[in-house]
Amino acid sequence: MAAVQTRMEAALQRFLPAPEILPERLHRAMRYAVLGGGKRVRPLLAFAASELSAADPARVEVVAAAVEMIHAYSLVHDDMPCMDDDVLRRGRPTCHVEFDEATALLVGDALQPLAFQLMADHVLADKPDEQIEMLKILAVASGSRGMAGGQAIDLASVGKTLSLPELEFMHIHKTGALIRAATVLGARCGRGLEANGYERLERYAKTVGLAFQVVDDVLDCEASTATLGKTAGKDAAQSKPTYVSILGLARARELAEELRVEAHAALSSFDARAARLHELADFIVLRKF
Amino acid sequence: MAAVQTRMEAALQRFLPAPEILPERLHRAMRYAVLGGGKRVRPLLAFAASELSAADPARVEVVAAAVEMIHAYSLVHDDMPCMDDDVLRRGRPTCHVEFDEATALLVGDALQPLAFQLMADHVLADKPDEQIEMLKILAVASGSRGMAGGQAIDLASVGKTLSLPELEFMHIHKTGALIRAATVLGARCGRGLEANGYERLERYAKTVGLAFQVVDDVLDCEASTATLGKTAGKDAAQSKPTYVSILGLARARELAEELRVEAHAALSSFDARAARLHELADFIVLRKF
Numbered sequence: 001m002a003a004v005q006t007r008m009e010a011a012l013q014r015f016l017p018a019p020e021i022l023p024e025r026l027h028r029a030m031r032y033a034v035l036g037g038g039k040r041v042r043p044l045l046a047f048a049a050s051e052l053s054a055a056d057p058a059r060v061e062v063v064a065a066a067v068e069m070i071h072a073y074s075l076v077h078d079d080m081p082c083m084d085d086d087v088l089r090r091g092r093p094t095c096h097v098e099f100d101e102a103t104a105l106l107v108g109d110a111l112q113p114l115a116f117q118l119m120a121d122h123v124l125a126d127k128p129d130e131q132i133e134m135l136k137i138l139a140v141a142s143g144s145r146g147m148a149g150g151q152a153i154d155l156a157s158v159g160k161t162l163s164l165p166e167l168e169f170m171h172i173h174k175t176g177a178l179i180r181a182a183t184v185l186g187a188r189c190g191r192g193l194e195a196n197g198y199e200r201l202e203r204y205a206k207t208v209g210l211a212f213q214v215v216d217d218v219l220d221c222e223a224s225t226a227t228l229g230k231t232a233g234k235d236a237a238q239s240k241p242t243y244v245s246i247l248g249l250a251r252a253r254e255l256a257e258e259l260r261v262e263a264h265a266a267l268s269s270f271d272a273r274a275a276r277l278h279e280l281a282d283f284i285v286l287r288k289f
Numbered sequence: 290m291a292a293v294q295t296r297m298e299a300a301l302q303r304f305l306p307a308p309e310i311l312p313e314r315l316h317r318a319m320r321y322a323v324l325g326g327g328k329r330v331r332p333l334l335a336f337a338a339s340e341l342s343a344a345d346p347a348r349v350e351v352v353a354a355a356v357e358m359i360h361a362y363s364l365v366h367d368d369m370p371c372m373d374d375d376v377l378r379r380g381r382p383t384c385h386v387e388f389d390e391a392t393a394l395l396v397g398d399a400l401q402p403l404a405f406q407l408m409a410d411h412v413l414a415d416k417p418d419e420q421i422e423m424l425k426i427l428a429v430a431s432g433s434r435g436m437a438g439g440q441a442i443d444l445a446s447v448g449k450t451l452s453l454p455e456l457e458f459m460h461i462h463k464t465g466a467l468i469r470a471a472t473v474l475g476a477r478c479g480r481g482l483e484a485n486g487y488e489r490l491e492r493y494a495k496t497v498g499l500a501f502q503v504v505d506d507v508l509d510c511e512a513s514t515a516t517l518g519k520t521a522g523k524d525a526a527q528s529k530p531t532y533v534s535i536l537g538l539a540r541a542r543e544l545a546e547e548l549r550v551e552a553h554a555a556l557s558s559f560d561a562r563a564a565r566l567h568e569l570a571d572f573i574v575l576r577k578f
Binding site for chain 1: 306310311312314315316319362363366369371372389390391392394395397398399401402403405406409410416417418420421422424425427428429431432433434435437438440441442444445
């Protein structure tokens with residue numbers, strides 16, 4: 001994991017415009033938003049899934065960076081005053097606090113096309129039409145039926161009592177879509193998977209994505225701001241429905257454990273090439289930050 | 290022109306998610322931002338340029354819609370309180386006024402990947418690797434070295450005295466990048482242009498893009514809010530440098546005319562297939578709104 005994280009940090013450094021290129025302030029703010037932090041869960045999933053198809057790491061690095069740029073932009077916009085209005089992220093001031101609101105808006109607006117540019121600028125598949133399909137996967141996962149749509153459902157849910165299926169529907173879009181895209185795109189960088197392979201991989205990614213969110217809610221309730229690197233207890237303060245508010249802390253912990261077991265089960269028909277994916281399911285559920 | 294505008298309205302209607310699809314409010318807001326107005330200058334340029342290469346209009350419609358989604362998102366974000374803080378656009382309340390700020394933010398965030406999704410979802414070139422090249426053109430034009438970068442330069446220029454070259458540099462990015470992309474992508478939908486064809490076409494588009502901006506500044510100074518459908522005199526009120534503030538009204542009018550002549554000259558080596566491009570250069574400079 002540390003090797004992937006180090007590799008990703010270097011790749012993101014390289015793929016982001018240099019801070020001395022015009023417009024300098026925007027480029028500095030883009031680098032601030034993307035570099036120097038984050039668990040890089042999506043890149044870890046992309047690299048782990050790429051082992052299923054023996055993909056070239058140089059390709060995986062590109063799709064992982066593209067997904068991470070989309071993820072980073074979503075955090076910048078999500079932290080803005082008109083959304084969650086948060087001042088702390090990854091232990092540092094959020095982008096609009098460190099720079100200003102207008103710059104934060106543009107950082108997100110510019111990171112998004114950079115993700116698609118990266119995926120158009122490198123050879124990622126043996127056939128160009130497969131690469132176009134990969135670009136489409138990222139676009140759909142980022143859009144109104146994916147991540148951005150999940151944010152909209154999240155917005156509409158503030159102060160409301162959601163049912164468990166409604167909460168799940170929100171997270172399957174808000175964080176799940178990009179987690180699934182990262183996993184599938186990692187595998188697609190190599191030779192194709194066997195019949196139903198992508199289907200099973202998507203089931204794994206969907207389960208792991210939900211587990212990630214359940215654990216996030218548990219940690220948000222349990223941990224301190226210092227440990228998390230972002231404001232703790234925020235969801236409760238904003239009366240946002242969470243797994244903990246709906247299920248209670250004990251049952252939420254149980255659910256995370258059930259999802260962990262389910263994620264492992266989804267991988268059962270893959271051979272030893274799925275070892276990293278198994279490890280990540282454990283990491284995502286058992287993490288403390 | 291009216292035929293292209295009608296065709297585009299229908300295409301955009303079709304390409305946007307239906308308002309009854311979840312998340313409904315976001316989809317309604319996306320449709321509000323894109324439909325029902327606008328001169329559709331970029332689609333007009335794409336269709337006009339596509340005549341140079343005898344491109345299939347069904348392809349041109351897709352790239353024109355993609356560019357128009359990027360343009361529409363940029364207007365939504367540009368109008369937000371942390372940017373230009375404007376309440377009127379195309380004669381109607383701006384998106385964040387009609388809906389709310391968070392929704393306006395997400396409208397822009399979701400329109401952008403929809404543009405790339407469209408371009409990945411349709412066959413736009415005879416060879417898939419040409420289509421990937423076209424996706425890259427749109428990504429670069431939208432990003433920090435294109436439109437979003439131009440916005441950042443614009444932000445940094447408020448209250449400053451710019452030189453004419455600095456103002457030109459800003460507009461070549463802020464509005465020019467997408468106008469050039471629309472034109473080049475329209476031509477790329479067909480069989481390739483002759484040697485230097487794209488270069489000459491880009492020169493035309495760059496000139497027309499600047500002329501568009503000069504005329505915008507002249508109209509902003511001369512016309513009423515009712516005629517423009519957006520707040521008139523805004524640039525002066527926000528102490529934004531404009532062609533009129535730097536050159537004066539009479540010289541700005543002359544410059545627009547010079548650019549119109551230059552745009553026609555850039556087309557000189559094309560044959561009758563460039564007729565629509567010639568017409569558009571006239572329309573852009575001689576328009577009254």
